[in-house]
Every structure is written in C-alpha cells, then in structure tokens.
Amino acid sequence: MMDMRASDGLGFMKMHGAGNDFVVIDSRGRGAVTTAALARALGDRNRGVGFDQLAEIRDSAEADFALDFWNADGSRAGACGNATRCVCDHVMRGLGRDAVTLVTARGLLRAVRRADGLVSVNMGQPQLDWREVPLAQEVDTLRLPLAGEPVAVGMGNPHCIRFVPDAEAVALAAEGPGMEHDPLFPERTNVEFASQTGPDRLRLRVWERGAGITLACGSGACATAVAANLRGLTGRQVVLEMDGGVLEVDWREDGVWLTGPVAHVFDGWLSPAYLEALA
Numbered sequence: 001m002m003d004m005r006a007s008d009g010l011g012f013m014k015m016h017g018a019g020n021d022f023v024v025i026d027s028r029g030r031g032a033v034t035t036a037a038l039a040r041a042l043g044d045r046n047r048g049v050g051f052d053q054l055a056e057i058r059d060s061a062e063a064d065f066a067l068d069f070w071n072a073d074g075s076r077a078g079a080c081g082n083a084t085r086c087v088c089d090h091v092m093r094g095l096g097r098d099a100v101t102l103v104t105a106r107g108l109l110r111a112v113r114r115a116d117g118l119v120s121v122n123m124g125q126p127q128l129d130w131r132e133v134p135l136a137q138e139v140d141t142l143r144l145p146l147a148g149e150p151v152a153v154g155m156g157n158p159h160c161i162r163f164v165p166d167a168e169a170v171a172l173a174a175e176g177p178g179m180e181h182d183p184l185f186p187e188r189t190n191v192e193f194a195s196q197t198g199p200d201r202l203r204l205r206v207w208e209r210g211a212g213i214t215l216a217c218g219s220g221a222c223a224t225a226v227a228a229n230l231r232g233l234t235g236r237q238v239v240l241e242m243d244g245g246v247l248e249v250d251w252r253e254d255g256v257w258l259t260g261p262v263a264h265v266f267d268g269w270l271s272p273a274y275l276e277a278l279a
Ligand SMILES: N[C@H](CCC[C@H](N)C(=O)O)C(=O)O
Pocket: 020, 052, 053, 071, 076, 077, 078, 079, 080, 081, 082, 083, 157, 158, 190, 208, 209, 210, 211, 214, 216, 217, 218, 219, 220
C-alpha cells in the first residue's frame, strides 16, 4: 500500500444502489491504496466487509475525480454503473453541486442528480464490435453461437444477454458460471437473463463476473436495454426490474444514461491489526 501506514487504519464507506453493494475508499489527497489482495480480503462477507465491487476514488487532473473498480474476487472491472452513481452522489454532496465529471477506465463520464433525487450517469456508447466486447473470434454480436443465441454488448466491461420467456425461472447459480467462463469471452463476461414484462419493461437477473449473483447491475442494465432495442423488443428508454430495485436506461445520442437510487449506508474503519495481517 502506497502512502499509507497500516498503523493508521483505513476508512471506508459502505454504499449500495438497488442492492448492488460497494465498499468505497476515498484516496483523494493521497496515493491509491487498493490492491487485488486487499479487494479479495475485504470482499469476503465473513472475514472482511463484503461487497459486490470495491471502488476507489482518486484525484484527477481532467475531471472532478477518478474512479477504479475491483470485483469481490480481486479482479478489476472496467465499469460499474451503480458504484459510479453512488460515488457521484457522495462527491456532489461534498461539492454542493448537482453535476460532476469523472474519469474511469472507460474515459470521461458525466453524472447528474435529477429533481426526484435519483442519480444518472452517462455510461458512454455501447461497444457492439466483437473486438471491443471483447470476443475471442469474429461472430455476429447480436446472435452469438451459444445456447439461446445471446447478445454481446460492451459497456466498458463485457456483457452476455440472453432473452428468455421467464427470467424468474432461470437457475442463475447453475447457468451463470459456465457462461462467465465460456471461451468466446477471453476476459470472461457478466451474464444477464432478461424477459419482457411490458412494452419498454424488462425483468433482469444477473450473474456478475467476479462477484456471482448480485441484486442489481448498472452496466448490465445498460447492456440489456441496448440489446433489447437492437433486437427490436423495446425503444431506447427501458425500465429494468432487478432483484434489488428498479433501474432506468435511456440510450441517447450522447450515450447510455443509467438512472436509479443510491444509498450511503455507513462509514467504517479497518483496524491496523487487520491491515497488518494482510501485508
Ligand atoms: N455492478 C456493476 C457491474 C460490475 C461489473 C463487474 N462484475 C465486471 O467484472 O465487469 C454495475 O453496476 O455496473
């Protein structure tokens, strides 16, 4: 860990967006501290804190802040829509503003607080070329040569979306791991099962790369809305009913906007003894 003495302990915030939960470490004003080993240790719901993703806030010269993401298994994620919305809410409160910019692996993103209190982030344009998802070989990303002919969409991270008659009936824990590790996805993939419940409404259940079953997934909601639109199932504004709440997606000219609730649950402090044992 850079620029940090374990003897000082380490503060963190616990947040969630529609039940997709996060540990957030604010490293503005000092060097980044997160390593794969720290993320894996803290991600353990019995021996650590527990989260779907860990997000670390850093200083940025180009935007209000920079944001990096780790999964509970210690792997990196290039995008995390719900953690982005939660952290933007926190930073907006600190700055006394209703809009912020941030830099992630995806580039420069913009977020706003809506009049109804929900937080929206522009997740950028979807990546529809097989090389960008990324896929291992040239195939039609709208009909992958896999069971159920799923759609592949990149949102700064890979997604594989399968439309099914009833997402409730899918055995996620049995189906998810095989798709996450399918050789068509050289960097593994997040897995979405979606079914239509209304004209622009989908029921969505998610198996996340590096985290397993989660109650919601923002980038997954974006990828699924894009896939549904491209398949002719919905318009460009879609409501997604996830296990932990409702997310809205609006695919506009300037990118895919994700909107939903945010919650800052508590602040905690990692003890020096815990950090020293990890070192
Ligand atoms: N929960 C996140 C997505 C995490 C994606 C991560 N599991 C990956 O490896 O790409 C979201 O709200 O977008």
